């Protein structure tokens with residue numbers, strides 16, 4: 161469910177890892193979110209059509225105002241936001257749940273906004289830290305997390321594998337061949353502190 165919208169401050173720390181923190185998305189973040197959606201690496205797999213600031217505000221406003229059940233956050237390093245992550249209960253989005261063949265658990269979407277932050281281990285650190293410190297605690301009764309990527313999205317598939325997800329099955333979304341990956345609550349423990 162990348163590219164559609166669906167909240168705590170946190171730190172992750174491991175000697176070999178960058179310290180990533182998270183904060184809920186706010187309305188003041190919409191301009192930077194809009195700028196990120198125009199980045200070629202985000203347009204390729206996450207947000208395939210161009211979006212205006214007004215469209216971003218309309219799409220992500222309900223999550224910011226907690227008018228819908230999902231959560232949405234910025235990941236931050238050294239005081240600078242570098243990535244967006246969102247999480248939602250599959251049961252709250254039945255059309256999505258039917259598409260991936262799942263009726264429980266949570267799903268996560270993410271992207272790194274500023275290309276200067278790509279390929280530095282931050283995607284893996286953000287994803288595992290988000291699951292451990294934000295998503296699983298927030299959805300405290302859910303035992304499994306899912307993430308879906310296009311089969312061609314090697315970076316995302318490797319990032320999710322590195323964060324503890326395992327491939328489950330393929331499916332099709334809007335004509336694209338997708339891979340559904342899953343992890344059990346606790347699997348992310350081995351990946352972050």
Ligand SMILES: CC(C)(COP(=O)(O)OP(=O)(O)OC[C@H]1O[C@@H](n2cnc3c(N)ncnc32)[C@H](O)[C@@H]1OP(=O)(O)O)[C@@H](O)C(=O)NCCC(=O)NCCS
Nearest residue numbers: 205270271272278279280281282283284315316318319322
């Ligand atoms: C997917 C994404 C978050 C990965 O973030 P990242 O910080 O660059 O990834 P990391 O540096 O943490 O690397 C994690 C793994 O992915 C691999 N990887 C990252 N970018 C890669 C690329 N372009 N090609 C091949 N492998 C890549 C790394 O080598 C590493 O693999 P390893 O652990 O097996 O050594 C980032 O590429 C992105 O935001 N892409 C656009 C949005 C997107 O596709 N989101 C997913 C859809 S929900």
